[in-house]
Amino acid sequence: MALASRSARLALAxxxxxxxxxxxxxxxxxxxxGVRSTRKPEPPPPDRVYEIPGLEPxxxxxxxxxxxxxxxPVFPPWDPDWTPPKFRRLPPLHEHPLYKDQACYVFHQRCxxxxxxxxxxxxxxxxxxxxxxxxxxxxxxxxxxxxxxxxECVLNVIFHARLWxxxxxxxxxxxxxxxxxxxxxxxxxSQILKHPSLARxxxxxxxxxxxxxxxxxxxxxxYPYPHTLYLLESANLRPHRFQPDQLRAKMILFAFGNAxxxxxxxxxxxxxxxxxxVVVQSVGTDGRVFQFLVLQLNTTDLASxxxxxxxxxxxxxxxxxxxxxxxxxxxxxxxxxxxxxxGFQPETFRKFLALYLHGAV
Amino acid sequence: MAAARCWxxxxxxxxxxxxxxxxxxxxxxxxxxxxxxxxxxxxYPPVVASLTADSKAARQRRxxxxxxxxxxxxxxxxxxxxxxxxxxxxxxxxxxxxALNADRWYQSFTKTVFLSGLPPPPPARPDTEPxxxxxxxxxxxxxxxxxxxxxxxxxxxxxxxxYLEHEAITSPFLDQLVASLTGLLSARNPALANAALxxxxxxxxxWLRGEEIISHGHRKGRVDxxxxxxxxxxxxxxxISKQLPEFVPLDYSVPVEIPVxxxxxxxxxxxxxxxENTIFIGTKTADPxxxxxxxxxxxxxxxxxxxxxxxxCADQIExxxxxxAIASLFAWTGAQAMYQGFWSEADVTRPFVxxxxxxxxxxxxxxxxxxxxxxxxxxxxxxxxRKNICWGTxxxxxxx
Numbered sequence: 001m002a003l004a005s006r007s008a009r010l011a012l013a014x015x016x017x018x019x020x021x022x023x024x025x026x027x028x029x030x031x032x033x034g035v036r037s038t039r040k041p042e043p044p045p046p047d048r049v050y051e052i053p054g055l056e057p058x059x060x061x062x063x064x065x066x067x068x069x070x071x072x073p074v075f076p077p078w079d080p081d082w083t084p085p086k087f088r089r090l091p092p093l094h095e096h097p098l099y100k101d102q103a104c105y106v107f108h109q110r111c112x113x114x115x116x117x118x119x120x121x122x123x124x125x126x127x128x129x130x131x132x133x134x135x136x137x138x139x140x141x142x143x144x145x146x147x148x149x150x151x152e153c154v155l156n157v158i159f160h161a162r163l164w165x166x167x168x169x170x171x172x173x174x175x176x177x178x179x180x181x182x183x184x185x186x187x188x189x190s191q192i193l194k195h196p197s198l199a200r201x202x203x204x205x206x207x208x209x210x211x212x213x214x215x216x217x218x219x220x221x222x223y224p225y226p227h228t229l230y231l232l233e234s235a236n237l238r239p240h241r242f243q244p245d246q247l248r249a250k251m252i253l254f255a256f257g258n259a260x261x262x263x264x265x266x267x268x269x270x271x272x273x274x275x276x277x278v279v280v281q282s283v284g285t286d287g288r289v290f291q292f293l294v295l296q297l298n299t300t301d302l303a304s305x306x307x308x309x310x311x312x313x314x315x316x317x318x319x320x321x322x323x324x325x326x327x328x329x330x331x332x333x334x335x336x337x338x339x340x341x342x343g344f345q346p347e348t349f350r351k352f353l354a355l356y357l358h359g360a361v
Numbered sequence: 362m363a364a365a366r367c368w369x370x371x372x373x374x375x376x377x378x379x380x381x382x383x384x385x386x387x388x389x390x391x392x393x394x395x396x397x398x399x400x401x402x403x404x405y406p407p408v409v410a411s412l413t414a415d416s417k418a419a420r421q422r423r424x425x426x427x428x429x430x431x432x433x434x435x436x437x438x439x440x441x442x443x444x445x446x447x448x449x450x451x452x453x454x455x456x457x458x459x460a461l462n463a464d465r466w467y468q469s470f471t472k473t474v475f476l477s478g479l480p481p482p483p484p485a486r487p488d489t490e491p492x493x494x495x496x497x498x499x500x501x502x503x504x505x506x507x508x509x510x511x512x513x514x515x516x517x518x519x520x521x522x523x524y525l526e527h528e529a530i531t532s533p534f535l536d537q538l539v540a541s542l543t544g545l546l547s548a549r550n551p552a553l554a555n556a557a558l559x560x561x562x563x564x565x566x567x568w569l570r571g572e573e574i575i576s577h578g579h580r581k582g583r584v585d586x587x588x589x590x591x592x593x594x595x596x597x598x599x600x601i602s603k604q605l606p607e608f609v610p611l612d613y614s615v616p617v618e619i620p621v622x623x624x625x626x627x628x629x630x631x632x633x634x635x636x637e638n639t640i641f642i643g644t645k646t647a648d649p650x651x652x653x654x655x656x657x658x659x660x661x662x663x664x665x666x667x668x669x670x671x672x673x674c675a676d677q678i679e680x681x682x683x684x685x686a687i688a689s690l691f692a693w694t695g696a697q698a699m700y701q702g703f704w705s706e707a708d709v710t711r712p713f714v715x716x717x718x719x720x721x722x723x724x725x726x727x728x729x730x731x732x733x734x735x736x737x738x739x740x741x742x743x744x745x746x747r748k749n750i751c752w753g754t755x756x757x758x759x760x761x
Binding site for chain 1: 506510537540544547554555557558559562563639643644645647648649
């Protein structure tokens with residue numbers, strides 16, 4: 001029976017009782033009479049398509065509407081030539097046009113290497129040497145390279161970054177980390193008066209580097225040689241920041257990427273031992289602890305394990321200061337710790353300055 | 362009867378004079394003696410108005426007592442704290458605004474005179490040798506390098522759409538330009554080599570100017586001062602430890618008049634809000650680099666030239682630059698002066714000078730500002746002939 005379903009019966013009853021309301025629907029909030037049961041209504045009977053061999057079925061396809069008595073037509077499956085982006089499915093990976101059989105691993109800024117420095121050294125075929133090279137250390141110790149009142153200036157920079165630069169009482173790491181690195185670079189730049197070749201440098205922030213396919217900048221760029229990479233760990237929460245070991249691994253890999261791009265630019269894409277090694281420096285910090293790195297790329301032949309290796313000098317975990325008190329510590333009405341940094345080490349800034357002046361002195 | 366009436370009249374009429382007569386009678390024998398020390402010892406405490414009465418004299422005495430605490434404050438931080446701790450409704454002034462003729466309004470708020478062109482060059486001193494010639498070619502090369510790097514050479518992760526071009530390309534370009542020009546020019550100006558460079562650090566200033574009658578509320582009908590606050594964020598600023606020399610003397614009288622607006626600032630439009638009153642130059646008071654050199658401002662996309670031309674406001678293009686310069690530089694120089702301990706009752710004894718460059722990425726305008734007076738309140742401005750001066754250039758002359 002066509003009206004065997006409960007809802008249809010109820011609808012008829014509704015219409016009959018209320019007369020035809022607006023478009024036959026009951027008014028809002030009207031109670032629906034009837035027995036409540038969770039039994040699902042039975043499904044509609046399927047329209048069977050009969051295939052009798054030898055007979056051509058006469059269907060209502062030409063009439064464009066249902067006709068009882070005629071057979072149900074079977075249409076060929078419709079293939080839409082355009083799908084909206086919301087419903088598009090990606091082809092399986094091996095049918096993708098850019099698919100290659102060999103897997104390529106992508107390293108980006110948020111990759112944390114689990115094994116840290118050891119993994120980075122293996123990936124880039126590099127040998128680790130503790131401490132900075134003697135050339136850079138001699139630059140650090142040379143008193144001619146020092147700025148006058150260097151310690152006072154660095155202390156002012158620390159105060160400015162940690163306390164003075166914002167109206168709040170205790171600035172957060174996200175603001176003070178870039179401020180301290182910018183101020184230290186500005187302090188190093190004040191040496192331009194002594195070494196005019198420092199003016200031939202430019203700073204590029206947040207640029208993209210992908211070294212296996214492209215070079216870093218377009219051709220004709222007047223400053224093509226990467227000098228130093230500054231990596232900042234400025235997240236406010238400690239779990240969002242990289243551990244020192246992971247930061248050092250990231251520094252090695254990014255310096256290696258820059259050096260490789262530079263080598264490809266100079267010597268072409270084939271793998272060989274370079275006559276003139278490419279040197280890239282890197283400084284990584286979270287505003288208090290500095291890691292210094294100098295990477296020398298001797299070979300682009302990374303497939304084999306033997307032969308000439310690349311070298312990296314690392315100076316890790318250099319504290320600029322132990323802790324910074326933004327508010328004075330007062331115990332029993334006596335100032336125990338005044339406002340300022342504790343455990344200040346001027347040696348760290350000397351190494352920073354040496355890395356900056358390296359190549360220009 | 363008549364005698365009693367006269368006696369009462371005499372008493373009522375000369376109530377005060379009896380007191381003063383008594384005091385004079387008390388003081389007289391001490392003053393007339395030739396060998397007495399200079400200050401006579403008063404036998405009675407001084408006669409002053411009440412502190413708590415509901416009268417104008419009492420209010421004046423309370424105001425003077427508050428001003429005395431500011432004068433007596435030992436450190437600048439304490440002074441600023443006393444001046445800014447009471448919060449009332451104040452007008453929030455935005456340096457970068459779309460309001461029509463905003464520069465004339467801002468001139469009246471800050472008592473500034475606008476002179477077009479740059480200030481007169483300082484007189485050449487005969488004892489110093491002439492400065493070396495400026496290497497314009499190197500500077501132009503550096504500027505072109507910065508421009509090309511941001512617009513062309515640098516590869517970015519995604520292609521930057523037009524509406525993001527301003528913050529993604531023009532902003533780093535201005536950063537690079539300021540840094541490289543500072544480096545190149547520090548050979549000629551050693552103060553620049555030791556300067557501090559700030560990127561997007563806030564600058565705040567709070568001041569009082571003029572009076573109004575309160576229109577509604579429980580204080581209706583009473584006279585209240587108008588308060589203003591500027592919260593600015595210059596794109597870059599250079600701060601130095603020694604003040605820039607003045608352009609013109611402190612009491613230089615400019616024949617140009619300051620525009621006087623005849624209606625309330627609400628017509629600009631300017632809106633009132635009550636929140637923290639801050640005075641900040643970019644660092645706190647303890648920083649040795651407490652004097653300003655130059656500020657760099659980047660106009661937002663909302664105020665760009667093409668948009669103003671589409672709205673038929675071609676004459677407002679210059680107004681936007683001027684209003685931004687006057688408001689930002691007044692706030693910066695005013696905050697620098699307050700960091701040195703000056704305020705509206707203790708006016709500046711030396712002029713505070715700063716410079717500003719305002720750009721929208723393509724067109725640059727240059728401004729110089731000299732703050733000659735901080736006394737803008739109704740009480741302090743009664744006999745104040747000094748005016749602040751702002752010099753500025755037109756923008757289309759220096760398109761990049």
